[in-house]
Amino acid sequence: MTDILPFLKSIISVSGLSGYETPVANLIEEKWTPLVDEISRSRLGSIHGLKKGSVSGKAPRPSVLIAAHMDAIGLMVTRIVDGFIYVTNIGGVDSRVLPGTPVMVHATKSGESLYGVVAMPPANLLPEGQSSGAVALKYLMIDTGLTASEVSKRVHNGDRVSFNTEPVEMSGGCVSGHTLDNRASIAALTICLEELKSKTHAWDVWALASIQEEVTFAGAYTSLNQLRPTIAVALDVTFGKGTGANDYQAFPIGKGVTLGIGPSIHPFLHKRFKEVAEKVEIPVKSEAMPEHSSTDADAMQLTAEGIPTMVLSIPQRYMHTPVELVALKDIQRAGRLLAEFVASLEADFINQIAWD
Amino acid sequence: MLSLGATQFKLLEKLCNAMSVSGDEGEVRRIVLEEAKPYADEIKVDALGSVLVRKKGLTASSHKKPLKVLLDAHMDEVGFMIVNDDENGFYNFETVGGIDPRHLVGKQVIVGRDHIPGVIGAKPIHLTTVDERKNTISTDAMRIDLGPEGKAKVGDRATFATKFKRVGPSIMSKSIDDRIGVAILIELLKHAPKNIELCLSFSVQEEVGLRGAKVAAHYFEPDLAIAVDSTPARDLPDYEGNENITYNTKLGEGPAIYLANSSTIDDPRLVRFLEETAIKENIQFQFRQPGGGGTNAGAIQRSRAGVPVVSVSVPHRYTHSPVSVSRISDWKNTLNLLHMALKNMTADLLNR
Numbered sequence: 001m002t003d004i005l006p007f008l009k010s011i012i013s014v015s016g017l018s019g020y021e022t023p024v025a026n027l028i029e030e031k032w033t034p035l036v037d038e039i040s041r042s043r044l045g046s047i048h049g050l051k052k053g054s055v056s057g058k059a060p061r062p063s064v065l066i067a068a069h070m071d072a073i074g075l076m077v078t079r080i081v082d083g084f085i086y087v088t089n090i091g092g093v094d095s096r097v098l099p100g101t102p103v104m105v106h107a108t109k110s111g112e113s114l115y116g117v118v119a120m121p122p123a124n125l126l127p128e129g130q131s132s133g134a135v136a137l138k139y140l141m142i143d144t145g146l147t148a149s150e151v152s153k154r155v156h157n158g159d160r161v162s163f164n165t166e167p168v169e170m171s172g173g174c175v176s177g178h179t180l181d182n183r184a185s186i187a188a189l190t191i192c193l194e195e196l197k198s199k200t201h202a203w204d205v206w207a208l209a210s211i212q213e214e215v216t217f218a219g220a221y222t223s224l225n226q227l228r229p230t231i232a233v234a235l236d237v238t239f240g241k242g243t244g245a246n247d248y249q250a251f252p253i254g255k256g257v258t259l260g261i262g263p264s265i266h267p268f269l270h271k272r273f274k275e276v277a278e279k280v281e282i283p284v285k286s287e288a289m290p291e292h293s294s295t296d297a298d299a300m301q302l303t304a305e306g307i308p309t310m311v312l313s314i315p316q317r318y319m320h321t322p323v324e325l326v327a328l329k330d331i332q333r334a335g336r337l338l339a340e341f342v343a344s345l346e347a348d349f350i351n352q353i354a355w356d
Numbered sequence: 357m358l359s360l361g362a363t364q365f366k367l368l369e370k371l372c373n374a375m376s377v378s379g380d381e382g383e384v385r386r387i388v389l390e391e392a393k394p395y396a397d398e399i400k401v402d403a404l405g406s407v408l409v410r411k412k413g414l415t416a417s418s419h420k421k422p423l424k425v426l427l428d429a430h431m432d433e434v435g436f437m438i439v440n441d442d443e444n445g446f447y448n449f450e451t452v453g454g455i456d457p458r459h460l461v462g463k464q465v466i467v468g469r470d471h472i473p474g475v476i477g478a479k480p481i482h483l484t485t486v487d488e489r490k491n492t493i494s495t496d497a498m499r500i501d502l503g504p505e506g507k508a509k510v511g512d513r514a515t516f517a518t519k520f521k522r523v524g525p526s527i528m529s530k531s532i533d534d535r536i537g538v539a540i541l542i543e544l545l546k547h548a549p550k551n552i553e554l555c556l557s558f559s560v561q562e563e564v565g566l567r568g569a570k571v572a573a574h575y576f577e578p579d580l581a582i583a584v585d586s587t588p589a590r591d592l593p594d595y596e597g598n599e600n601i602t603y604n605t606k607l608g609e610g611p612a613i614y615l616a617n618s619s620t621i622d623d624p625r626l627v628r629f630l631e632e633t634a635i636k637e638n639i640q641f642q643f644r645q646p647g648g649g650g651t652n653a654g655a656i657q658r659s660r661a662g663v664p665v666v667s668v669s670v671p672h673r674y675t676h677s678p679v680s681v682s683r684i685s686d687w688k689n690t691l692n693l694l695h696m697a698l699k700n701m702t703a704d705l706l707n708r
Contacts, residue, residue, distance in 0.1 A: 084592060084593055092482065094484060096489060096492075099456075099459050099677070101462060115523050119592065125593070125594045125602075134492055145526030147525060147608070166464075172504035174504065176464070176473070239483065243446070244477065244497070249483060317501070318480065319480035320480055320481050325503070327504070
C-alpha cells in the first residue's frame, strides 16, 4: 500500500471552502488522473473520475459511485472596520473554537493569501451583556497584521477565510489539522483507486469529489443526476471518541470504520459491506443514523427515480474545529474496504439487491 | 539609530518559538547565555534561574562611579502544566499565568522538552445545543490530546504551538510578551554605552508574581531601573461604533511609557527623562493609559532601600493568546529610545 500521508498533508494545507473548492480540486484531479480512465469537472466544479469495469456486452455497464466531499467549512468576510475583518460562517462553525485561531484570508482584490488571527475583542469594546461567556461570531474579527489602508486595498466583502493550522503527525499514527473532514475521505478514496489498479472489477467505478456538502449537498445532487450510477456510497467522517464526545454517538479512532444503518442506507448494501469487511478482516462497527445520515447519501438516494445508497465513515475527533484528528490506519481501512467491495460486485449484483 | 535586520529578526523568531513557561525557562536561558556571553563583563545564572549580566562603564578621570542602571526583561511565558494522566494519551492540565480559557479550545500545543505535538480538542458543533454554545468551556473540561499512544509526565510544561511570522509591518507570534524585551536587552548589550554600568536581568517567573526580578534587583542594587516588557493594546474598534477610549496603548504609536499601573507609580523623573529623550531624538512614543496590569518594575522598586523605576513596553494585541500582534516600528522605536536614554544618562537625572 502506498504512503498516503504526503498527499493527505498536501490537501489539508490548501483551502477549498464550500463554493470555492478549486485549490483542493486541482490537487485531487492531478492525483486521480493516472488512476482513472476518464476525468472531468461537473458544471458546478465536482470532480468525476471514471474507472471502467470489465463487463462487456451491449447493455451499459452497471456503475458504483463513491462520493467524498472535498469542500470545507470556514468563514466569509462581512465587513471591514479600521482594517479589522468581521466574518460570518460557511457551514457549521462553533465560534468558541475561533479566538486565537490562525486563519488565511483569501484576498480577492490582490489575489494574495493573507495570514491572520481571529481576535476576541476585550469586554469593554462589546455591547453590554456580552462581557462574559462565549463571544458570538458576529463580534469576533480577524487581524492580518496589516494597516487599515493595506487591508482595504486587498480584501473584499465576501472573501473567504479558511483555518490555517498546520498538519501535525501525532502518536499512534494519527494526523491532526483542519479540514480532515472530509479530506480524510478523499485520501481513502484515492487509496481505493490505487488498490483497484491491481484488481478486476466488473462494474464501472465513479470517483466523485463533490462540492458544497457542508451547505446544501449541491455537488451530490447534481453529479448523481448527471452520472446516474446504479448504486452509490457516501464516504465521510463520523464522530471519534475524545474530549466532549464519549457516548454511543462517538467511535474510537484507530479501531476501524463505521457502516451506517438508517433510512438513507439500503440494507442490502450494508449487508454486503459487512460481509466483505468480515472476509478481508477489516474491523467495522454499525453506526445508527435514525433519520438523516447528514452526508451526501441523503441527496444521492433521492436522485432521479432513486438510487440505493450506503454510508461508510471514518471516526474523527473534534469535527469542524481547527484541530480535527484521525488515525491513518482507519483511512487505509476505508480505502481498502471500498476496493474490496467494488471488486465483490458481480455483474448481476443489481438483480440481487432486494428488499426483505 | 540602531536598525533591525535579518540577525535581529532571526533572534526574535528563535526566542518566540522556544518554550519557556514560568519555572522552566531553560530554552530561553540557553539562547540568552549564548547571545550575551561575548559581550558581558560578568554573566551568571542566579539561584532562581535568571540570567544576570553586567557590562562595566568607564570610570573617567573623576572618581565618581558611573551610574548603575538595571534593565529587566522576563524570559518566561504563560502556558500550561500537565497535572494528571487521564489515560490513552489524554492529559488534564492547568494554566500557568493568566490565560483566558476562551483562547484554548481548538488549539495546537507542544508538550514537554521534546515539544511533543498535542491538541486541545472540543466537542463537535453537531453534538452541542444552542445554549451550550453560549457558555465558556472551563479548563477542567478540556484535555491535551497527544494521540492514542502519546506520553507526557505530570509536571511537564506545555505552550501554544503557533510559530513566529513576520507579516508586512507586523510580527505575529506567541510569547511576544516578553521575548521582544529579551531581544531588545540583548541588542542594547551589544551597543552598551560607556557612561553607565549596565546591569541586565533576564528574569524568570514574572508571569506568576514578579519573582525573578525581585531577587535580581537585590543582587544588583542599582541606582535606577527600567522594566522592558510588552503591554496589551486594546485598540480594536468598538462593536457599536463608539470611540474606543480604553485602548491602553495603540499599535504603531511607539514605545509605551508607563505612568502608573497596579504594581507601581513610575518615577516621575524617569518618565520625564524618557519623554525628553524621545522628543530630542525624534523618536515616536506614547504614554500607556494609567491603569491595571503590572511589570517587574513593581518588584524592583521595593528592593532593598528602594529603586527609582519606570516601565517601557512594546505594545501587542491579544495578550497571553496563541497569536499576539506587534508592530516592527514599535520594536525599533523602543530599542532606540532605550539606547538613547542610556547614552544620555547622568547622575544628575536623580538629583532633579
